Amino acid sequence: MKDLTSHERFKRMFEHRQADRVPVIDSPWAATIERWRREGLPADADWVDFFGCDRVAGLHLDNSPRYPVRTLEQTDRYKIWTTAWGATLKEWTHAGGTPEFLDFTITDRDAWAEAKQRMTPARDRIDWTRLAADYRRWRDQGCWIEAGLWFGFDVTHSWTVGTERLLMALIDDPDWCVDMFNTELDLGIALLEMVWEAGYHFDAIRWPDDLGYKHNQFMSVPMYRDLLKPVHKRACDWAHARGVFTALHSCGDVNPFVPEFVEIGIDCLNPLEVKAGMDPVALKGRFGDDLVFHGGINAVLWDDLDAIEAEMRRVVPAMKSGGGYIFASDHSVPTSVSCGTFHQVVNLAKELGSY
16 A cells, blocks of 8 residues: 555544554653754754654644733743643643642632633634644645644643542532533634634544543543533534544543443544553454544553563554554653654554554
8 A cells, every 4th residue: 555644544543444554643741852852853853754753733722711821930940830721830841741730710619600701702712823824734744633622521620620629529519510511612612613614624623531540530430421421422423513533532541431432422542541551452352443542552661672662562463453543652752762762663663553
């Protein structure tokens, strides 16, 4: 088979068909890219093109309450700043990982009511200038185009109200939680409607909603069915009505939710976090006809070439069978992975992932 574009390759995977090879794409931490630049990645080079990975373009919309974004403190080691969602974060400048959340503006129903009034559709929430400049280039280059949504449990606990507060509210005030989930999605869909009607069409929608951690979940399956599953389904129904695929990023052990994801029409699941309890090969065997799997290559092993090669030789041939697989780590590429190692991993992924 001739070499396909990234768009052709992804589309065949989502249709559960074979391609020339599986797509290869990942999400290195910013500090990992810093390391690669010290080791030979040119300062002006896109790491995706440098390593020969597949091209994925993203549409990102602003469905926040638009609180002021301010830097409160900055040193050589970290930055403390406030987000448009009203959270105060501490981010380390040269280290990979998630930020530390220090404070929140939305702490109760009254504060949420004020925030909700700020979350109204407006054309200036969309970067039309970037779309006009980049969209045709994305298509000409054969990119797979994903539109991002930002809603659900993970966004609400981590960026909006705080983890403990939301976990308590799921029990004590579930209607408030559902209102936040739906408001976030309503605004996101309204903005995507504007983009779609303007002729900027995309291939998939993707949203993050981490529902698990190591060998457990943040909520029970019955709670998911009652409070969050209907909101996830609305996103799927909106996309499928337009011929658009759906992809969910959900970290941790989400094994109990996978049948629920299939039932509501989620097309792709990422990242299949092995260290948390996800077994990609077993999932492929059970749900391979219904789900595209993206990830599942244990990031803990990536700094050991012998170990990662053995793992890839075990996992990739099973996952690529019949299409429906996108090669990636089971979360993000850590800072322990050198530029040379990543080159070898990408090349081996292409070799093992060829049909």
